[in-house]
Amino acid sequence: MVRGAVLIALAALFGALAWSGHVLALPVAFAFPALWASARSRIVAAFVSAAYFLAASRGLPQGVANFYGSDLGPGLLLWFAASLSFVAVHTALWTKRPGWGRAMRFGLAAALMAVPPFGIVGWAHPLTAAGVLFPGWGWWGLAAAAASLIAMTTKAWPAAAIALASFWLWSAASWATPSVPDGFRGVDLGMGQSLGRDNSLERQRDLIATVMRTAGQGGEIVVLPESALGFWTPSVERLWRESLSGSGVSLIAGAAVINPQGYDNVLVEISADDASILYRERMPVPVSMWQPWRGWLGQDGGARAHLFANPVVEFAGRRIAPLICYEQLVVWPVLQSMLYGPEGIVAVGNGWWTTGTSIVAIQNASTIAWARLFGRPLVTAFNR
Known part of the structure; x- marks a missing residue:
């Protein structure tokens, strides 16, 4: 006993x-x-x-x-x-x-x-x-x-x-934190639960100003957190492409893409010349985002899980392993990505709801540990 x-x-x-x-x-x-x-x-x-x-x-x-x-x-x-x-x-x-x-x-x-x-x-x-x-x-x-x-x-x-x-x-x-991929710079935000929910023009312009300031400090590729751009629409795309015109800056940012069954939690890539969906999240947060029982009951809604899709993506001539939020807490997404030999890891999250907990710190610790195991550079961007 x-x-x-x-x-x-x-x-x-x-x-x-x-x-x-x-x-x-x-x-x-x-x-x-x-x-x-x-x-x-x-x-x-x-x-x-x-x-x-x-x-x-x-x-x-x-x-x-x-x-x-x-x-x-x-x-x-x-x-x-x-x-x-x-x-x-x-x-x-x-x-x-x-x-x-x-x-x-x-x-x-x-x-x-x-x-x-x-x-x-x-x-x-x-x-x-x-x-x-x-x-x-x-x-x-x-x-x-x-x-x-x-x-x-x-x-x-x-x-x-x-x-x-x-x-x-x-x-x-002899511990050392992972290096940051050359040319990349992640941006941490403190916008709370408004990030991704405030789709106003003013919010988009504030984010654009933040990106331009960050690029001015060094780094031609700026990474914003999960959900940073809110809903990904033609109007948002046009605004960002016009704003980046002539700057030479490229952006990776979180957004949501609405579809008839629900939505995809994604990363988009934006430059003055082009914009597209870079990555669709493989494992959204169960219950709060991923709700598979809706489909079983013939209902729509919730984030789609792309489980084993797009473990690595090509960006700026490099192969990178993206990890969005919850994917940093479980084992298989990062191991699946490493099978494809990425040159770096891009980890983003929107942790406003973790206030008073160590969840974001645990996500960061996990991602750092995986990056150190495989000797890969790491760039992170989180909202709190």
């Missing part, structure tokens, strides 16, 4: 520490498989899994309350609902028999939580820490991290923990 309570408490503690928004804290998540394997019953394993996930995603109730302007009730319900996949997978695959059989079961659980359908809510995945432990190792670093996670469920976990701590200390001592 006491042992189980201690394991549960440690799982919550390590989940909170690992996902505090500090990139160098991510490797604390590697303690989770050892705690899971130390459970002496399936019910304790379930509570250990729940404690880790709920602590890691603790900002969700407040974020939901901010988004919907409600009390914490709906957020708490969604928080627990989101944990069900993680808890169910790790509970179903737990076994009381020690050894490599249990280790392989954890490996299977980790794999399932990294890809759809379970990976759609595969937050707080320990593999995200691979870039902190093995920066620049690429796919070999991912493999080393996966092997280390599995080893943490065996009797060899003390040796594995010592080895991981050594890599961690070495990495922390």
Whole structure:
């Protein structure tokens, strides 16, 4: 009884520490498989899994309350609902028999939580820490991290923990943030929930002035956050192209494209000569944006998920991996993009609803870790 309570408490503690928004804290998540394997019953394993996930995603109730302007009730319900996949997978695959059989079961659980359908809510995945432990190792670093996670469920976990701590200390001592792609400059905004909802000419002109100021500070390619332009229409396109005429500046910015079934959350590219949709989001935020049950019920609305489409895009003669908001919290979008050898990562978000939480910091930490793992330059743009 006491042992189980201690394991549960440690799982919550390590989940909170690992996902505090500090990139160098991510490797604390590697303690989770050892705690899971130390459970002496399936019910304790379930509570250990729940404690880790709920602590890691603790900002969700407040974020939901901010988004919907409600009390914490709906957020708490969604928080627990989101944990069900993680808890169910790790509970179903737990076994009381020690050894490599249990280790392989954890490996299977980790794999399932990294890809759809379970990976759609595969937050707080320990593999995200691979870039902190093995920066620049690429796919070999991912493999080393996966092997280390599995080893943490065996009797060899003390040796594995010592080895991981050594890599961690070495990495922390020489840590450097990813470089920014040449010519790119990201713009962080503080426009709150009005961004993307205020489609007035005045707002567009304010954004144009911001882009021109940013370009004047260096950087011929400016990146604005998710939803920055609001609805993408011919009038908005014409205004921006005319405003960029003669400047030599190109823009990547978030927008929404309305279609008969709902809308696409996109990135658009704009220059004086041309404008087009650059990227359609693969995984919008479930429930608040992506609502697949509407289609099942014959209803329209919600953001479309383009799941495995456009993992990389061509822009200014370069191959880049775009990640919009929620895609930075789960594993498979960035790994799918890396299969295509992008030259850089462009990560944007609109986090006004995360006020009072560490969600945006966790997104940034995750993206930085992936960029460091694969040695790719990174440019970010967020609204708060």
